[in-house]
Structure formats: C-alpha cells, structure tokens
Amino acid sequence: MDHKQFSRRVVGVVVMLALLLTFLCSNLYTIQYTNGAEYAEQSVSQVSETETVAASRGNILDRNGKVLVSNQVSYNVTLDLNLLGNEEKNRCDTILALTQTATEQGVTWTDTLPITTQPPFEYTTEDPFYTTSVNDEGETEYNLTSLGKLAVNQKWIEDPSKQNASDSSTEKKTGLMDKIKAFFGMGGSQEETEEEEPYRLPTAEELLGKMCKSFDIAGNGKVDEKQAKANEETVPTLNIGDMDPTDARTIAGILYELYYRARINSWPPYTFATDVSIDFITRVKELNLPGVEIETTSVRKYNTEYAAHLLGYTGAITSETWPTYKEKGGYTMNDYVGITGAESAFESYLKGTSGTRAIKRNESGKIISSQWLTDAETGESLAPQPGQNVFLTIDIDLQQQVEEILASGVAGLQSKETEGAACVVLDVNSGDVLASASYPTYSLTTFSQDYNDLSKDPLKPLLNRALQGLYPPGSTFKMITAIAALESGIVEPDTQIDDKGVYTFYSSPQPQCWYYRQYRRTHGLQNVSQAIMNSCNYYFYEVGRLVGIDLLDQYAAMFGLGQKTGIELTEQAGVVASPEFTESLGGTWHEGNILSVAIGQESTQVTPIQLANYIATLVNGGTRYSTHLLKTVKSNDFSQVTYNYEPKVLSQVEMEEENREAVMEGMLMLTTEGSVSSAFKDVPVSVGAKTGSAQVSSQTNSNAVFVCFAPYDDPQIAVAIAVEHGGSGSELGKIAAQIVTAYFSVQGEQGTITQENTLVS
Known part of the structure; x- marks a missing residue:
C-alpha cells in the first residue's frame, strides 16, 4: 500500500475520532453542568400508569327546575400496600401515625377484622372463620368467611374441609409388622400409641399473634423464637415486644384489609376513611406518609328532606350485581350506581362517562404528574364527562x-x-x-348511618x-x-x-x-x-x-x-x-x-x-x-x-x-x-x-x-x-x-x- 495513501487514511480516522470525542464531551458537559440539577431530579425512580377517573352523576330536579339531588366534593383516604414501606417497621410506623392522626381528628376508619380492638381480645362473631351447612347428599359443607379465606391462605388455620376429610381417614390401622412387634413386646411407647389431640381453631389472641408474626408487627424486645426454642423458653402468644397490644391490633386490622384484597379478592377496594375533613388532609400531607393517598371523589348531596322513596340512593356495585354492569359496559367494579328510586331507574341518564389519565409517581408513591389521555381515533380528550340532568314530574x-x-x-x-x-x-x-x-x-342525608335501625323498624320506613x-x-x-x-x-x-x-x-x-x-x-x-x-x-x-x-x-x-x-x-x-x-x-x-x-x-x-x-x-x-x-x-x-x-x-x-x-x-x-x-x-x-x-x-x-x-x-x-x-x-x-x-x-x-x-x- 502507498505510504501517502496510508497516512491520509490514518489522519481521517483520527479526525473522525476527535469529532466523536468532542461530541461526547459536549453532551457530558450539558448533562453534568447545564441540565445536571434537572436530570438529577428526574433520575429518581418513577412509575408510570393509567388511571380510570369516575365521572360525576347528573343532577335530579323537580318539574320546575329545583335541584333535588346534586354532587359535592368529598375526600377519601386510601392505602397502597406496595407503597407503605419496604421494611415492615416503616410500614407499621406509617399505619400507626395515620391512625393516631385519625383518632386526634375524630375520623373513623374501616376495620372489619372480627376481633375486639382492646385486650382481652375476643372474637366479635360466633363463627369468625366459617359456617357449615349440609348439602343434598347429606355432606357437611364449609363456607369460609373473609377472615377464614385469608387465614387459610396465610396458614393461620388449617383448611376446615381438608381437616375434616383427613380426620375421617386417619384412624390408625394395625398392620402385620405392628402385630409382630406386639408379640415380642416391641410395641411403641404409651406416648406413641396415644391418639393425637384433635385440631382446634386459635383463640382471638392466638390468631392475633399469628397475624403479628406474618405481618412482622412488633416493637423492641421481641423474643427470638429460634433461640427461645433452643433454650426451651416459652414464646409469648402475642410476641410483639414493647409494642402496645392495642396498637398491634390496630395495625393488624388494617393490614388484614389490605392483604385480603391483595391475596383473596380485590373487590371491593379498601378505603381507609371516607369524606374526611380538610384539617385531616392537611395533617396527613404534613406527615408525608408513604403509600397514603388522598382521593378526590364526588358524592351525592341531597338538597331536600322530602321524596326519599322517589329519589332513592346510590351504592357500590356488589359482587352479585357486577356481572350485570360488566355486560352493560362502561362500568368498573369501583363505581357507584343507583340502587333504588330515580337514582336506579334513570341510571343510564345520570351515569357519566369515566375518564382515563396517565399518572407518574415518584419512589414514595406520590403522584408527580398527570395528563388526560386522548382517543386514538378522534383525538378527543378522555377526560370524564358528567352525567345528564334528569327532571322529574314531581313538584x-x-x-x-x-x-x-x-x-x-x-x-x-x-x-x-x-x-x-x-x-x-x-x-x-x-x-x-x-x-x-x-x-x-x-x-x-343520614341514610347510611340510619340504615340498620331503619331496616329493623317494624313500621318498615x-x-x-x-x-x-x-x-x-x-x-x-x-x-x-x-x-x-x-x-x-x-x-x-x-x-x-x-x-x-x-x-x-x-x-x-x-x-x-x-x-x-x-x-x-x-x-x-x-x-x-x-x-x-x-x-x-x-x-x-x-x-x-x-x-x-x-x-x-x-x-x-x-x-x-x-x-x-x-x-x-x-x-x-x-x-x-x-x-x-x-x-x-x-x-x-x-x-x-x-x-x-x-x-x-x-x-x-x-x-x-x-x-x-x-x-x-x-x-x-x-x-x-x-x-x-x-x-x-x-x-x-x-x-x-x-x-x-x-x-x-x-x-x-x-x-x-x-x-x-x-x-x-x-x-x-x-x-x-x-x-x-x-x-x-x-x-x-x-x-x-x-x-x-x-x-x-x-x-x-x-x-x-x-x-x-x-x-x-x-x-x-x-x-x-x-x-x-x-x-x-x-x-x-x-x-x-x-x-x-x-x-x-x-x-x-x-x-x-x-x-x-x-x-x-
């Protein structure tokens, strides 16, 4: 190869490398110095997702245009199990901080765990895990409660149907080898021949102890079970160290709600508290609790104390009615629908069209940006569309x-x-x-609070x-x-x-x-x-x-x-x-x-x-x-x-x-x-x-x-x-x-x- 031609090629390669190096250095300078702060902020872990946003229902008015039922903004508190904290202690601290704030503000929260909230702990229902019935074949069927389903899933109790089946098939049979051992006096010890104790369900305190162990609910000084067994020491039924048993029950109750929806049935979604005050929201935001979200929702406002039987009320879609609404289309399992009266009869008019938005969360689960999606075909915004307004014949x-x-x-x-x-x-x-x-x-207006009394009233209001x-x-x-x-x-x-x-x-x-x-x-x-x-x-x-x-x-x-x-x-x-x-x-x-x-x-x-x-x-x-x-x-x-x-x-x-x-x-x-x-x-x-x-x-x-x-x-x-x-x-x-x-x-x-x-x- 000609020496001059080789030199020209080498020079060309060097020039190209120099240009490439200059480009890379320029970009590095831009990233590091010019936009460094912005990119550093964006480098924090982000999660993108889409979210369905419910639309407001339409108003109900009388024949002369007087508004009978409208909407008002309400704030609900929800919890995300995945965002409550990576470590169990952080999760417990978050829940305790939230419940203590709720107590201070007079806010009640949803807790359906059938165990009393104060020691001595007792079940609040006669059948906390399951009920039994006899089918047409005369066989006993076990119907698990919500607690029973989660308890079986988490191995807090044995599956009652399998336990019953095993009981009937575990009668000890005497085999040939057993007879030979018995003849020569080589049978097992008295302890070995004694029947095993029948299985019993845990007491409320024992179950709470199992839940605390599963959810890692404990304070300082919790007994190390392995070491205790090795030293032949007794492990407390409620092994929570210096944590207050009432606090442990509170945390267990909320985690029970969240784990049930994560492991057993996601419907209905768990809402910690509904219709909370601005003061409570402000306090929660000040605490900056991970996994705790404030949702803005629309609830019905009744502008009259009359025509209750005609206007009716709304409620959440139930598991029984969900197939019907699913077939209709345009509903999610979280939607509220008309249950009785005009709210139900004119559901198709009053129901709005839900919207869809894209949201981004930071590593602590807080929403940092949101944007309404657009329809791929029409280009129109997918923001929610409120329902239509229904005028009734009544004055x-x-x-x-x-x-x-x-x-x-x-x-x-x-x-x-x-x-x-x-x-x-x-x-x-x-x-x-x-x-x-x-x-x-x-x-x-007070229907939800009064419902139990109303349903039992002999005058059938x-x-x-x-x-x-x-x-x-x-x-x-x-x-x-x-x-x-x-x-x-x-x-x-x-x-x-x-x-x-x-x-x-x-x-x-x-x-x-x-x-x-x-x-x-x-x-x-x-x-x-x-x-x-x-x-x-x-x-x-x-x-x-x-x-x-x-x-x-x-x-x-x-x-x-x-x-x-x-x-x-x-x-x-x-x-x-x-x-x-x-x-x-x-x-x-x-x-x-x-x-x-x-x-x-x-x-x-x-x-x-x-x-x-x-x-x-x-x-x-x-x-x-x-x-x-x-x-x-x-x-x-x-x-x-x-x-x-x-x-x-x-x-x-x-x-x-x-x-x-x-x-x-x-x-x-x-x-x-x-x-x-x-x-x-x-x-x-x-x-x-x-x-x-x-x-x-x-x-x-x-x-x-x-x-x-x-x-x-x-x-x-x-x-x-x-x-x-x-x-x-x-x-x-x-x-x-x-x-x-x-x-x-x-x-x-x-x-x-x-x-x-x-x-x-």
Missing part, C-alpha cells in the same frame, strides 16, 4: 306539603293502631306523578307504600261496579234499588249494609249517585250480582286494578278477586263471593298509585295513561334537551257520558252533602270523592282508603290515600281536603314565577 313544594299533611293527619286520627300510610297525586291528563308520599319516611303497599280498595271500588252495571244496561242512572238492610238473595252469605248494621235503619230507595254518596252496600250487592264476576273483573282490569301502572320505579301489581285466584290459593269459589268483590273486599289488593290512576281514568273520560316519574332529560350543561316524555296511553275505557256523569255526581255529593262535606267546605274548588274501609282482622281497626279528584268541572288531579288500620275512610276526608287545597295553593304561588324544566338555584 317538590307540593311533595313537601303532602308528606307533612299525611304525617300530621295520621297522627291525628282516632285510631291508635295506625301504622303506615301513603298518598299519590296524579295529573289526570298525562299520568304525571305530581307527588307520592310514603309514611313513615326517612332522611337520605324503607317500604314505598305508595307503589308497593297492597290494600283492599273497599268502597272506593264501587265506581267500577257502577260503571260496569251502567254500561252493560243492568241499571240506568235513575234506576232505584230499595235498600232492605240485609241482602237475602243467597242462603249464604246474607251480608248487611253498613248503615243497617250500625243504625238498624236502611237507606231506602237509591239510584247510582245516591248509592255512591251513601256508600250503600245493598245497592252494590244487587248490581254486582247482576253484573257477574267475569264482567266485573273485566272492568276492574280496564281501569288498571291488579296491574302495574307503568311507573319507572319498582311497583306491585296486586290482584283483583276472581274464581281463578281463589282456586290458585287452594280455596273454593262460591257464587256469593261476588257480593264482597262488588264492594272492594274479598281478596282484591291494589296499590295507592293504582287507585289514583283508576280515578284519573274515570274522570278524564276513560283514557288510562301510564304513570311516570320522568319528565325531561337535559345535557350536563343544561344546553340541550336529550329526552322529553310523551304521555303513553295504556287503554281506553268506553263510557257513555251520562253514565260517567252519574258516577261523578255521586262523588261530588259526598263532599257537598255527604259524610265528608264538613272537611271540604273551605276547599277553594269543587271536589268529587269516595271513602273506603276494609277490615283486615277482627282484632284491629280497618284499613282506611280515600280517593278524590278536583276540580269537579275540569279535573286536573286525582288523589288516593291509604292508611293502615286507619279506621273509617271518612276520617281521611280532612287529609284529602288539605292536600287538594295545597295543590291549588302551590299552583297559584308558582303561576308565572317559573317555567317547567328551568334550573332554579
């Missing part, structure tokens, strides 16, 4: 008055056996539920009696009997029937008219209007017999009795008495049973909302609308109407106008010259009404029922009231009159003040 001002009037009215009844009560107010021309009250009621309570309609059924008789031509509006006191058509039964039974007098000649006003049983015995059970049941169905009304909430269908129903219960139907059916007795059971809708159908001309609670849905910023309810017709009852007017006239006469005229004399509009009572036991007062509509000339509302053991239905007249007055008073006050579906702050 909260009317609802308040109805609940208050019902509660005070029931307390003022002569009967001292009253239990529950309900009232429904419907718009007769649309099926809108304007008010629906159930008594006794409860507070949604959680029951929505307006939609789920079943009551015999009593004499309020008589308008159906009258319409069936008039429309079938059995009687005319002016046909008179002579009340003879005792109805003797059948040899049995031979029932008496209530007037004859009470006063030993009769109503005399009665047309349909008079019979309704006087609630003359004799009249309806006669026309009911002539109509027959088949046609009577047909008309009852046409008016919606014994059927669900269509409301979005859970309701009962009830039943109308019939031969088929009696026989389905194993009874025998007798021809004379028609008499009690005609006056709303026998086995007929209906809900207050059915009664209200039946009256609405009667007075609006025969159109039976589906009852409903949803009026309108608007977008989360109230800028767009996304749904507007249109009245739904369930059926049409054909009635001659003169027949319908004759029935309605009888209802008017009841309030103007009948038994409840004094209660309605000061009501600002004319009202048609009907009382009812039904005996449920010979030892108690009858259930009281009352229905009415107003105004008489141009009906707007239908009202139904039921009071358990309230006595005579006429005693409810005053309650009904106050409710009708309240409705027209509220309408007058609102007049031109607000428009429906307008947000009111």
